[in-house]
Amino acid sequence: MTSCITKALKCWVHEVEFEKVIEGEIKAPKCIDGKRACPPEDCGGIPGYVEFRKTMKKKKGEAYNEMMEWFGGDYDAEYFDPSLVKFDKPKKRLKMILDSL
Numbered sequence: 001m002t003s004c005i006t007k008a009l010k011c012w013v014h015e016v017e018f019e020k021v022i023e024g025e026i027k028a029p030k031c032i033d034g035k036r037a038c039p040p041e042d043c044g045g046i047p048g049y050v051e052f053r054k055t056m057k058k059k060k061g062e063a064y065n066e067m068m069e070w071f072g073g074d075y076d077a078e079y080f081d082p083s084l085v086k087f088d089k090p091k092k093r094l095k096m097i098l099d100s101l
Contacts, residue, residue, distance in 0.1 A: 012039060018097055028090030029097060031082040040071055053077055 019032075039049040055063045056075045068074065087093050 018100075021098070021101070027094075029087050029093050031085035031087075034080045034082055034085070037075070037077050037079045040075070 040052065043049045043052050052067060052071075052075070055061075055067050056071075056077075058064055
């Protein structure tokens, strides 16, 4: 499944792979693995995110200090924690997954 989160001309594409149904009571989809951190909200779309990553990687300069203050701390694009993934309307998403099997 591919999902696109769109605001104006900005589009982030996320690929989601359904692996299996775990026996027992299932109340919602659960993310068990993934790659890379999501772009920060309101970072300026793809061009803004590219610039944000370049600036945060340098770890010095006025632009870096401004980004640190705006973002609220350091940023690691490679970091991913599946326990932080939250699904909108999880019961509806689970039904869509199970209906497609």
